[in-house]
Amino acid sequence: AQTVTQSQPEMSVQEAETVTLSCTYDTSESDYYLFWYKQPPSRQMILVIRQEAYKQQNATENRFSVNFQKAAKSFSLKISDSQLGDAAMYFCGRGGTSYGKLTFGQGTILTVHP
Amino acid sequence: EAQVTQNPRYLITVTGKKLTVTCSQNMNHEYMSWYRQDPGLGLRQIYYSMNVEVTDKGDVPEGYKVSRKEKRNFPLILESPSPNQTSLYFCASSLSSVVNYGYTFGSGTRLTVV
Numbered sequence: 001a002q003t004v005t006q007s008q009p010e011m012s013v014q015e016a017e018t019v020t021l022s023c024t025y026d027t028s029e030s031d032y033y034l035f036w037y038k039q040p041p042s043r044q045m046i047l048v049i050r051q052e053a054y055k056q057q058n059a060t061e062n063r064f065s066v067n068f069q070k071a072a073k074s075f076s077l078k079i080s081d082s083q084l085g086d087a088a089m090y091f092c093g094r095g096g097t098s099y100g101k102l103t104f105g106q107g108t109i110l111t112v113h114p
Numbered sequence: 115e116a117q118v119t120q121n122p123r124y125l126i127t128v129t130g131k132k133l134t135v136t137c138s139q140n141m142n143h144e145y146m147s148w149y150r151q152d153p154g155l156g157l158r159q160i161y162y163s164m165n166v167e168v169t170d171k172g173d174v175p176e177g178y179k180v181s182r183k184e185k186r187n188f189p190l191i192l193e194s195p196s197p198n199q200t201s202l203y204f205c206a207s208s209l210s211s212v213v214n215y216g217y218t219f220g221s222g223t224r225l226t227v228v
Contacts, residue, residue: 009154035216045204045219052214091156093216100145100164100211101172104157 002026004094006105013082014113020067021077021108023092034068034075035093035102038086048090051075079110087112116141120205120220127195127227135190135223137205145208146188147172147217148180150201157204163188164211195227 004025013019025034034051051059051068059066063083067076075094079086092105118139127133139146147162149172159172163182177199179191188207192199202224206217 004156006156033214033216037216043202043222043224045206045217045222047216050214050216095213095216100147100162100208100213101159102206102213102217103159104149106154106156 002028002094002103004092004103004105006090006092006108008108009106010109010111012111012113013079015082015084017082018078018080019082019110021079021090021092021110023075023077023105025073025075025092025094025103025105027073027094027096029096031096033095034066035095036064036066036075036077037091037093037104039089039091039107040085040087045091049077082112084112084114086110116218118205118207118218118220120203120223122223123221124224125226127225129196129227130194132191132193133195133225134192135203135205135225137188137190137220138186139188139207139218140186141207141209141218142185143207143209143218144185145211145213146182147206147208148178148188148190149204149206150174151204151222152201160190160203192225195225197227199225200227201225 148160149157161180205220
């Protein structure tokens, strides 16, 4: 089975500081897509950022950026200038070009301290 | 508003009593899928559908049924629920099976089987 692993069950950060959430994945496909989703206490799944594997440039969305290391199959999420509203569960996901399946990691709970 | 509508939001039932969780999307998406979310396990795919009348098993299909008679609807059926199906369930949809833009998720159904 092609897996996605988030090795940090919990992380914490001080408000205004920077935190990095880790994600590694396994795939046999050459073309695929990577995602980070945020799940706040409302439990809504919110897409934070996406990365296309064939693009070497790391994706950035405002305070959120990724460090995509294709050879190492690593896809970490960096949150800069952390805000209280960033507190949530974060899921890393990998999708291929067929069957529509997104495979998710176990999730990382992020706590932001004021 | 483009969305995936999932009902009910909360459900408590007894072992063996058949239930259906409804899912409807208004985006003309071809691909729909059901996931369950459990602590430490992340989100796991139950069933998916590439189009009308085309469904297939995901990673954890045992004890579940689905149907796709119309493009917009993809109900999840538990014919004889058991306590190990207590979980948070999400319906999701995508324009196609190439999930290059990820999923649009419903708001989740918290199911408790006693």
